[in-house]
Amino acid sequence: MTELTRRSLFAGSAAAAAATALGTMPSFAAAPAAGKQAPAFYRFKLGSYELTAIHDGVWYRDIDAKFVGNAPWAAVQKAMADAAMEPGKLQIPFTTLLVNTGSKLILIDTATGGQLAATAGSFTANLAAAGVDPKSVDTILISHFHPDHINGIKDKENKIVFPNAEISVPEPEWAFWMDDAKMNAAPDGMKPAFRNVRRIFSDLKDVKRFEPGKELAPGITSIAAYGHTPGHTAFAISSGNQSMLLLSDTTNNPWLFVRNPDWHAAFDMDGPMAAENRKKLLDRAAVDRMIVQGYHFPFPASGHIVKTSATTYDLAPVLWQPSL
Numbered sequence: 001m002t003e004l005t006r007r008s009l010f011a012g013s014a015a016a017a018a019a020t021a022l023g024t025m026p027s028f029a030a031a032p033a034a035g036k037q038a039p040a041f042y043r044f045k046l047g048s049y050e051l052t053a054i055h056d057g058v059w060y061r062d063i064d065a066k067f068v069g070n071a072p073w074a075a076v077q078k079a080m081a082d083a084a085m086e087p088g089k090l091q092i093p094f095t096t097l098l099v100n101t102g103s104k105l106i107l108i109d110t111a112t113g114g115q116l117a118a119t120a121g122s123f124t125a126n127l128a129a130a131g132v133d134p135k136s137v138d139t140i141l142i143s144h145f146h147p148d149h150i151n152g153i154k155d156k157e158n159k160i161v162f163p164n165a166e167i168s169v170p171e172p173e174w175a176f177w178m179d180d181a182k183m184n185a186a187p188d189g190m191k192p193a194f195r196n197v198r199r200i201f202s203d204l205k206d207v208k209r210f211e212p213g214k215e216l217a218p219g220i221t222s223i224a225a226y227g228h229t230p231g232h233t234a235f236a237i238s239s240g241n242q243s244m245l246l247l248s249d250t251t252n253n254p255w256l257f258v259r260n261p262d263w264h265a266a267f268d269m270d271g272p273m274a275a276e277n278r279k280k281l282l283d284r285a286a287v288d289r290m291i292v293q294g295y296h297f298p299f300p301a302s303g304h305i306v307k308t309s310a311t312t313y314d315l316a317p318v319l320w321q322p323s324l
């Protein structure tokens with residue numbers, strides 16, 4: 001067998017190109033380059049429910065030694081190198097989940113509204129590509145009040161995007177972010193997040209608040225997973241004899257925080273509590289072999305959690321399913 005080297009590979013393609021140029025191979029008209037990405041939505045079934053993961057884009061966030069408070073910077077850099085990430089640039093993708101129960105369309109989290117990073121904001125276009133009119137969304141469930149989860153409720157002109165949807169949010173999240181005393185006492189760096197919560201919610205009528213732990217819609221139960229924020233909520237979804245776990249921001253990028261569930265990301269307001277809940281949910285997903293969806297997992301943002309040691313896990317991403 002001939003050894004395929006980089007050199008012979010290039011020599012081969014050069015020869016092929018030359019042959020084409022000489023007209024010894026059939027030549028077709030040059031196709032114009034598409035110049036843009038394909039629509040990004042992914043469907044799967046859970047019992048009788050049809051779920052659609054809808055991508056919004058990626059934020060390439062510069063991080064430094066302070067980003068993971070309780071791990072050496074060298075270990076964080078190694079975890080990033082192991083996942084082929086550019087040094088110091090964390091990939092943070094955004095993927096929301098739309099649940100069609102057969103009688104209701106339920107959207108869980110609403111993406112960035114194009115207001116967070118130049119490389120994100122394609123949620124609306126992808127929703128349209130999936131054939132969904134924002135007017136047809138009946139219910140919006142919110143996991144927590146960080147801007148990448150709530151900003152899509154309104155467009156850049158502050159107009160509501162889902163005019164017919166009832167919006168439900170975790171009560172402890174509302175209690176924290178809408179509290180003026182908490183806003184005034186917060187460090188300056190956090191004040192914009194408080195103001196953003198007010199921009200989104202203050203003039204909305206009938207925002208429903210739920211106590212995490214409750215069933216919010218048939219087959220959709222909220223799970224208290226505090227720590228990332230004071231009211232951060234995950235969700236269990238079940239239909240027929242199938243169930244899945246929507247992890248929300250229980251972990252950020254999985255190559256860092258599923259593999260190292262003890263690490264405290266700068267995004268986690270209470271690092272130890274976030275890590276505790278992260279390990280609990282990752283363990284449950286691994287033991288029960290449940291499909292999980294993670295808001296900041298690589299698109300389509302779902303897969304299984306596998307245990308790799310007594311204290312570590314990994315994400316086994318889902319394989320694209322050609323049929324439902």
Ligand SMILES: [Zn+2]
Pocket residue numbers: 146148149249295296
């Ligand atoms: Zn997030």
